[in-house]
Amino acid sequence: MVVLANPPTEQISIIKPQKPHAYFSGVPVIDLSTPGSDAAIVRACEEFGFFKVTNHGVSKELMAKLEAEAVKFFSLPQFEKEKAGPPNPSGYGNKRIGPNGDVGWVEYLLFEINSKPMSSVSLAFLREPLASSFRSALNEYISAIRNLAAEVLELMAQGLGMKQRDILSKLVMSQDSDLMFRLNHYPPCPVLKELNCNLTGFGEHTDPQVISILRSNNSNGFQIALKDGGWVSVPPDQDSFFINAGDTLQVLTNGRFRSVRHRVVTNGSKSRVSMIFFGGPPPNKIITPLPQLLGEEKKSRYIELTWADYKKAAYKSRLADNRLALFEKHMT
Template identity: 65%
Template sequence: MVVLNSSPALNKSAIFSGVPAIRLSEPGSDSLLVRACEDLGFFKVTDHGIPMELIAKLEEEAMKFFASPEEEKELSGRKLANPFGYGSKCIGSNGDVGWVEYLLMPVTSEPFSMAFLMQPSASSFRSALNEYISAVRKLACQILELMAQGLGIEQTDVLSKLALDEESDSMLRLNHYPPCLMLQEQNGFLTGFGEHTDPQIISVLRSNNTAGLEISLRDGSWVSVLPDQEAFFVNVGDSLQVLTNGKFRSVRHRVLANGWESRVSMIYFAGPPPGEKLAPLPEAMEEGEQSQYREFTWREYKSCAYKTPLGDNRLDLFHK
């Protein structure tokens, strides 16, 4: 059962105007990225090079998919390997729920293909996914290389190579938060996706022109982030917090649904290979600085993350 939220703190989060906006081609963007990751763990990038036409095309195709009959979406989802595919309301296997439906798919080095998308009627969806995944993965790697450069790491691909590895555990998630009709007369909001941090390295987010995303500031307060049709938003994930020994902050965030507008978001999660050992990078640490985390593999951390409730602080289990 999905429960309506009536908390004033949840319904009336202040609009946040302090999201760092970074033009990737400008001199000094590497330093600005590092500062944003240290201060907030969240920023937006412009001058990203991804055509607006491509973004609009994938949003259109995603809406077509989510508008199809429930049985058709579920059948299509079952053709994918668990835990990937179509899902609705349930988020994970630990009792978390939200006013959301989604399509979750792996990203590989090969052109994207899913059994149900091989049908001629879905060829435009498949084509849009392939083009978008290629473009957003390139953008993620550009951002990761600028981060390494800003940290003063000589090997600037030390982070991006994790996302480009043939065994990289990266994913694309399409989320749809439909209008909740029972909210229209109550002027309220509903938890679309509960508060959490992303376990991967970074998440690159694009949404349609509908509000709902909120982030938690260092003082624990929640603020609303307005969409920006010219930008991509980027979250620092748990893995990057570990790799930087806590210098970069993995930001807690959530999404609220409403009674009037559909929200569609497309999130690329840049993940390392399953066997990759995660520990603070020596190059990112000061002389004499002690590691805050014990070494663990991405497979170990992912297993832990998906066995715990959505809002848990999973990194607590890996602190020294």
């Protein structure tokens, strides 16, 4: 493994591409407008913990509007972007991902949104009229994506045979649901062309939350790990949304659904912008498998924990750590 140091204290991994320009053809594509999408979502979560949705009802104009605002922000001089301040929890970050030593070829804006309208989130680091247009785009987009998350979670519940259709969706639609939103920018890195390498943009990890909804521009770099541990590249699609099952969803389904391990690599020639919604439950919500999914033996694979406890433990770990191992029971 080679590392790129910039500055010397930041060691960003360089990865030799195994199959240049080869995309994984097995990504489940689910049309939300067709009958049977609930069962298809369940199959995708069992096999991959990941799928793509089409006919999702979110307008292309709305997606493009927020992407344009993100591009404007990331095009600002560095000293202007740094006025957004380190992400604690909201703010601007550059290369350093969290407080535990993880780094990547990425800069980002992170927002803790909870149930607050974005008008209550300080965008004082932006001058007008950029602040107003950015805030408006964030409000519209997050509202639409939160509703999409609820729709997908209700289809999951239906596909699992749950009598209570909102048993999962209410976790992200409650007044005190813990919601995060992230804008990532992966700048070009010209030196990679000469090395014929990919640079780690965001290292391998699983998402702690219930569900994550990702949209990116038409640039490659997103990869998921299959059950055998092999990495595959996901074809870019700027009109659809990619859905990640998170750690909390794996616990709720008693391991039936997979929390997908994923990462982002950069090829150095094209800028990549992504927008990710993270849907988490209220802090005091006890995360434990749903009784209907315990199986005939009625055994849970996980100890009970609140979302606040799990989130605290997750954010103390490194990206690549198996965080759920802390809460797995030793089955006999």
